Amino acid sequence: xxxxxxxxxxxxxxxxxxxxxxxxxxxxxxxxxxxxxxxxxxxxxxxxxxxxxxxxxxxxxxxxxxxxxxxxxxxxxxxxxxxxxxxxxxxxxxxxxxxxxxxxxxxxxxx
Amino acid sequence: xxxxxxxxxxxxxxxxxxxxxxxxxxxxxxxxxxxxxxxxxxxxxxxxxxxxxxxxxxxxxxxxxxxxxxxxxxxxxxxxxxxxxxxxxxxxxxxxxxxxxxxxxxxxxxxxxx
Numbered sequence: 001x002x003x004x005x006x007x008x009x010x011x012x013x014x015x016x017x018x019x020x021x022x023x024x025x026x027x028x029x030x031x032x033x034x035x036x037x038x039x040x041x042x043x044x045x046x047x048x049x050x051x052x053x054x055x056x057x058x059x060x061x062x063x064x065x066x067x068x069x070x071x072x073x074x075x076x077x078x079x080x081x082x083x084x085x086x087x088x089x090x091x092x093x094x095x096x097x098x099x100x101x102x103x104x105x106x107x108x109x110x111x
Numbered sequence: 112x113x114x115x116x117x118x119x120x121x122x123x124x125x126x127x128x129x130x131x132x133x134x135x136x137x138x139x140x141x142x143x144x145x146x147x148x149x150x151x152x153x154x155x156x157x158x159x160x161x162x163x164x165x166x167x168x169x170x171x172x173x174x175x176x177x178x179x180x181x182x183x184x185x186x187x188x189x190x191x192x193x194x195x196x197x198x199x200x201x202x203x204x205x206x207x208x209x210x211x212x213x214x215x216x217x218x219x220x221x222x223x224x225x
Contacts, residue, residue, distance in 0.1 A: 032211040043115070043202055043216035044154075051211035090154065097167040098144065098156035099204075099214060 002027050002095040006102035014110045019078040021105045023065075023091030026072060032094035033074045035065055038104075039087045047089075050074060061085070081109045113138065115217035116185075117203050123223045124193050132188040132220045136205030143186045144214060145178060148200040160186060190222075198224045 007022040025031055032051050036044035048059025055067045065076045074091060086109045092099040116135040124130050136143050145157040156170040160180035171178070175193075180186040190197055200221050204214035 034213060036216070041218075041221075043117075043218040044204075046213050046215065049211070049213050094211060094214075096209060097159045098170070099146075099154075100156070101154040103153050 002031075002093050002100045004091050004093050004100055004102040006089075006091055006105050008105050009103065010106045010108065012108040012110060013081045015083055016080050019076070019081045019085065019107065021076040021089050021091075021107065023074045023076065023102055024072050025074060025091070025093050027093060027095075033065075033067065034092045034094065034099070035059065035063070035074075035076050036090045036092065037087050038090065044090060047076070081107075083109050083111065085109055115203055115205050115215055117201075117217035117220050119220060120218065121221050121223070123225060125225045126194055127192050130190040130193050130197070130222055132190075132201050132203075132222070134186040134188070134203030134205075134217060136186070136203075137215055140205035140207055140215070142206045142209060142212075143180050144204040144206070145186075145188050146202045146204065148202060148219070154202070157188075193222075193224050195224050198222055 003026045005024045034049045035047040037047050038044050047063050048057045050057050050067045058064045063078050067074050089105045091102040118133050143160045146154050148154045158171050158178045159167040175191045177189045200219045202216050202219045204216045206212045206214045
């Protein structure tokens with residue numbers, strides 16, 4: 001069975017400081033992992049995807065994520081937070097026909 | 112450059128009424144997925160469809176819920192005899208293929224049951 005765990009339900013950072021959103025997965029085979037962002041009253045926007053081509057994946061808006069098989073992790077990072085990054089972030093694993101989502105991490109950015 | 116289009120954006124129904132949610136996938140996408148987002152439960156898969164076929168409905172409640180994706184027109188998620196617990200945001204996604212293909216989401220329909 002596939003599962004995705006986001007280790008922090010809330011993360012608060014100051015504008016201009018680094019962002020780290022943590023995600024661990026379990027998968028019986030090579031996973032296809034995604035990070036999505038959801039702004040209030042909007043749908044999910046794809047930030048980046050991992051599909052086994054490279055372990056460091058660059059996404060939109062300066063985000064990137066590193067796939068670490070030994071740690072079963074796919075943490076999302078950004079060097080410098082911007083106020084517009086405040087949103088909810090979802091890590092997900094594609095299990096063939098469906099996406100399995102983590103519980104989400106709400107990122108707050110303080111001025 | 113239309114993405115996934117869902118309508119209505121907001122839908123209010125009284126208990127016992129029917130709710131119909133529509134989804135037009137991105138151009139060229141033939142795979143459609145429906146997800147439900149409940150405040151305490153997060154995002155959960157409901158059903159996966161291709162044109163005229165339900166491929167996987169393992170996440171659909173056994174009663175009152177149905178989905179279709181006809182040859183022509185949008186995909187429809189139908190909820191009969193709605194109850195308060197059906198209040199949620201319903202998201203549609205589409206993809207070019209399965210496996211590692213990313214799914215692109217619409218802005219959702221927020222269903223409120225009075």
